[in-house]
Amino acid sequence: MSRTPPIRTTVIARWAVVACCLPLLGCYEEPVRDHLHIAFLPGRAIIVTAVREIDPSGAAGDNTALASRMDQARSDLAAGWDRWGRGFGELEPLADRTTIERNDGELTRGIHSALLDAFRPLERFLGMEGLGAFYDESAGIRELQLVPTGASQATRQQRELVDRRLTAWSEDIASYLTATAALYEYLDRAPTRAVPCFAHVFDRHTDASGPLSEREAELVTAVKETSERVADALVIQNGEAYSSNELSRLVFDSFQGRLTIAVDGPVVDSEGFAVHADFLERPPVDLWRALEAAIGAWLSPDVVTAMVTPGPANAQPEPDPASFAALPRRWAQPPNAATVEAELRQGLEPASVERVRWQARPAPDDEDAEAEQALAALASAETDLPE
Secondary structure, X not given: OOOOOOOEEEEEEEOOOOOOOOOHHHXXXXXXXXXXXXXXXXXXXXXXXXXXXXXXXXXXXXXXXXHHHHHHHHHHHHOOXXXXXXXXXXXXXXXXXXXXXXXXXXXXXXXXXXXXXXXXHHHHHHHHOOEEEEEEEEOOEEEEEEEEXXXXXXXXXXXXXXXXXXXXXXXXXXXXXXXXXXXXXXXXXXXXXXXXXXXXXXXXXXXXXXXXOHHHHHHHHHHHHHHHHHHHHHOOOOOOOOOHHHHHHHHHOOOOOEEEEEOOOOEEEEEOOEEOOOOEEEXXXXXXXXXXXXXXHOEEOOHHHHHOOOEOHHHOOOOOHHHHHHOOOEEOOOOOHHHHHHHHHHHOOOOOOEEEEEEOOOOOOOHHHHHHHHHHHHHOOOOOOOO
């Protein structure tokens, strides 16, 4: 691909955004969100797009620690000194694009996109972000490997805090497993009561819900109360700037944020990545991911992850009581907190490598056509991001 003159575009966008779930303390979405997307095109072109989203200042409520964190993120973005802006400055792209979005004058989103014609700059960039990278192409097969560096971005105080909270959270999970196993054991003896019980667990009532017996109400209340304590790992408590789940990622994951990859041909095989229809995603290393991986050893289906997911209020699951009640129920003797903690710690070990191999599509024969195609991909990079 012939080297085109650098193109630098800055776009300022302003529109009204409806803020949902205020204050943030009752939500499961992180207030500052990072997403890095890498798209391999036919030929040598690579599009790298990084997004930082910041919730409106009103989302912090009266939490001054959280407000200070969000204000600093906005200040860095305004100065061009945000996390991604610093690294993108060293990519030496053929062309790049920056978009800053504002809501009522307040910065809410920054997007950096860059067009590269070699992997080496991206390798250096990923190394600064906590991932060793290896890329190779042979006989039309491309391969990308990512290896965590093991470096923690957490302070000593944060590591100690996460260690204490992991122990306490394991006790909450053990209590939840005990409460849910008790409900499932009851429903094994009274299967016709499953729909009413789950309707009350999920607070989704129909004509079939009906009232609960005193014993059923006790069982359902125990499940709901313990579920809420488990879900608190995703909530930023008043007076704090991070949720326990965010802090755990700082401690256990060398890369912070969401990482997705789009390849230019059919995937041959992959390891460690979650494979979607049009992209691959690197799973985060955090408390919630460890919970999702561990919970099936003790019971199924899981009430907590059926009700709650990291994300905004309008993207939370809405389980149907009848469908949930129809699922096969399995439960084991509930573990103690020490057993839960040991299982979670095992799940907090990052994968040694994430790898994907794919069949590359041929590049355009004409270098000008290849360059034109790459520039068009850069122009649409912001809208082509995975959901």
